[in-house]
Amino acid sequence: TPGHLAAVALEIGTNSKMVHVPYKGISNLLPDLLSGRVNLFFSSTSTAIPLIKSGKLKVIAVTTPKRIGILPQIETVAESLPGFSFTVWGGLFAPKATPKPIIDLLNREINLFLSNPDVKNQLEADSIAVPINTVSEFQEFVQIEANKYEKLIKQAQIKLE
Incomplete structure (x- = not known):
């Protein structure tokens, strides 16, 4: 976990x-x-x-x-x-074959929704921080997180049970 x-x-x-x-x-x-x-x-x-x-x-x-x-x-x-x-953290993922214009549209609309002051205030009241990211920024974040966990799991010699 x-x-x-x-x-x-x-x-x-x-x-x-x-x-x-x-x-x-x-x-x-x-x-x-x-x-x-x-x-x-x-x-x-x-x-x-x-x-x-x-x-x-x-x-x-x-x-x-x-x-x-x-x-x-x-x-x-x-x-x-x-x-x-x-x-x-969580994120929105789509099948690899999803056309870029669809991905960009989803990203734009989700960011617009998340930037709404009422939505932002409610999320922050629930202790949820939601950064506004571009698709490439989120992809980079996911890769950094994956690398961090992979390195930690190897270093700690954690095995799947």
Whole structure:
């Protein structure tokens, strides 16, 4: 999972040792975390924010490259471990044979939608950052992410189970 890989990257980057304990979701993890049986976990901001606001969780750091608007006082991991960046992201993909004019039209319309102030404000309120990208910028981002994960998986000798 992205959280597991972020923990592996933190473990390698800090030359520390952690034990990965897999859970099927936050509802299964939460009792162990709140009772102290689990020391830390990586979560999406949108999942963690309600628990932070209720006082049940303490934020150690965010894994985004820059501090986030909803938690501006919280440092990034990258402030202590340069280059560290792990975010949950999604994208719109199409079959390889899709004509370029269709791809460009979709990109333009999606960017127009995402730049709407009401949409942008709602996404940001839910702790979701959505950059406005060109097709080539998104392709470059995907390649960089794929390379990062491939290198990490090899370095950590993670095997598919």
